[in-house]
Amino acid sequence: MPKRTDPVCGMELDPGQVDAQSSYQGKEYDFCSDECRRLFDADPEQYVGTTPDEPSN
Numbered sequence: 109m110p111k112r113t114d115p116v117c118g119m120e121l122d123p124g125q126v127d128a129q130s131s132y133q134g135k136e137y138d139f140c141s142d143e144c145r146r147l148f149d150a151d152p153e154q155y156v157g158t159t160p161d162e163p164s165n
Contacts, residue, residue: 115155116144132156 128145139145
């Protein structure tokens with residue numbers, strides 16, 4: 109499974125490092141901590157699109 113990036117702090121996460129998850133507009137986001145998840149949930153628009161999982165062509 110590929111690494112994911114916490115959209116709040118930018119930390120690269122291996123699957124075993126994911127401590128929290130949230131969904132926004134039908135997409136799942138992974139976080140290194142509950143604190144990053146809380147920040148995201150409070151204002152997801154601030155973080156959406158800042159760290160794309162896949163390259164755009």
